[in-house]
Amino acid sequence: MRKMTGQNPVTIVAVGTLDTKLAEYLYLRSQILEADPSTNVILVDAGRSATQHEAITVSQPEVLKASSASDGSLKSLPRGEVVKTMIDGAKRVISDLVNESKVHGVIALGGSGGTSISAAAMRELPLTLPKLIVSTVASGDTSSYVAESDITMMYSVVDIAGLNDVLRAVITNAAAAIAGMARSYAARCSAQTGDEARKKCVAITMFGVTTPAVTVARQRLEEMGFEVYVFHATGAGGRAMERLLREGRLDGVLDLTTTELADELVGGVMSANEDRLTTAAKTGVPQIVSVGALDTVVVVNFGPKDTVPEKFRDRKFFEHNPSVTLMRTTSEECGELGKRIASRLRANCVNAGAIEVWLPLKGVSAIAVQGQAFYDNKADKALFDAIKSGLDGSGIAVKEADADINDLDWAKSIARRLAELVNSESKG
Structure with a gap:
């Protein structure tokens, strides 16, 4: 050399x-x-x-x-x-x-x-x-x-x-x-002299149909003095967040939008990988997990709706925009997604007290509430029941709310609770 x-x-x-x-x-x-x-x-x-x-x-x-x-x-x-x-x-x-x-x-x-x-x-x-x-x-x-x-x-x-x-x-x-x-x-x-106190850094996952909740949660966390990184749940976004967790650069995670798991299961174009939803649990970083946009699978990206793969042609669709077409997950798929969320959290958990799962019972996305295109109470129930069953006896708290995922009061509450978990962990 x-x-x-x-x-x-x-x-x-x-x-x-x-x-x-x-x-x-x-x-x-x-x-x-x-x-x-x-x-x-x-x-x-x-x-x-x-x-x-x-x-x-x-x-x-x-x-x-x-x-x-x-x-x-x-x-x-x-x-x-x-x-x-x-x-x-x-x-x-x-x-x-x-x-x-x-x-x-x-x-x-x-x-x-x-x-x-x-x-x-x-x-x-x-x-x-x-x-x-x-x-x-x-x-x-x-x-x-x-x-x-x-x-x-x-x-x-x-x-x-x-x-x-x-x-x-x-x-x-x-x-x-x-x-x-x-x-x-x-x-x-x-x-970067190292003399200044570092802000605690937290991550939030977002998709278009969970943007209102993420915006409110982000603003609330920023008001409380946190540095907030928002990750677009496009596959790469979830992988990037998991990477920052592995590098020790995050103090907390509000995994509000776990839609990448639906793409992984069904074969959508925005899948992350099997490490998704595991790193925070493995490292003991405080996290609150929710079910944002698990009603959706991205089956078309950067293309018109008529390019939907043949195997999906009899499913329920929603044109998110001219380039992105979403497909509704079925009851069976939602049940499996619930099992996977519970399994990944439970199998990798080193500190059950640092993990909570929050379930918005009135809808998991902006288009999954009553009166919207992807409203399906049966599918949502299958998702919620599988999560609760899979985490029973794990010590991981599951909190249900009579609200949809974009309810602004609910978003403020989840942000406030994440702050409590992060601050409690740092004191411990």
Whole structure:
């Protein structure tokens, strides 16, 4: 590893396959330095073959050596295995750089392979650390690259295969962007002296049909001095919240909108994963769980209603907006959802006193109250009964209210109770 020079105020890591894109990375490096000459650019080579250049800070053999999947050679491996090996090595190298040095941003250029390597490494890094990928695949579905992280992706327009006027302009923009983000990040880090008392941080989950309750709860918690993070329950939102819980960055959770479990069960497009609704219970972080939008499954996203999958055509639908179509969960599905909520909370619980489940008996979403499109008392009852039965004897409190989920007094009460649980836990 080439020795890093100086104690520059801003350090940016550039990671890529330098055996095929050295010229493009050297141009990227020059443009970062053009934007801020004091920047320390750490160039990491994650290519298939070793490349020699004085600007390379971490060589390909060093990345390869860091991989637990490597025997020291890539020659006999198919392309897919090469990418997996270099992903593992790049993850370890970049994580070490971030942990050991003051890194303020990470950037990459790549096609599908290079993007896979850099994105996998960036997803492991702390949230809010600037991460930018200029990629040939950035104009399509980028969810597999970004996941629940805060990676920024920029479409390269042309392939990253030789410099030309278009690519130079795109790279120059990207260099200016990462330089600016890194400077801003460095300034924030410098401003965090640690002397000021940190606000307690709580999360709330939201969907369009639970927005009124979330808005009131958020405002009430903010009035009580909490920092509030609202997560849109789109799959990625739930995963992001669970990640922040794993990182120890949340003091409490108001999981008011658990609709992602319905998508997971039925096959909707906004499923989170099987870790959903487990982390707070495992870590003992105070949480109040409710059943917001469990009447809905998102079966169409970014498309018209007539694109609903054939297997769902005989179900009850609601056009949430021209791009999103919702499907009503059945009584059987609601019963299973209730069992899953109870099971996940019960199986992972380390402190029953830190968990409560609140059930709004008059409707679980804005469109599930009496007179609205998804009103179904039988389905709601199946959901509530399964939760109560599944948690019986667990020590986890279940509280029922003669209100719908967007009742404003109910929302204030649930916010106030979460604050009591969080404050009680911090005193203990």
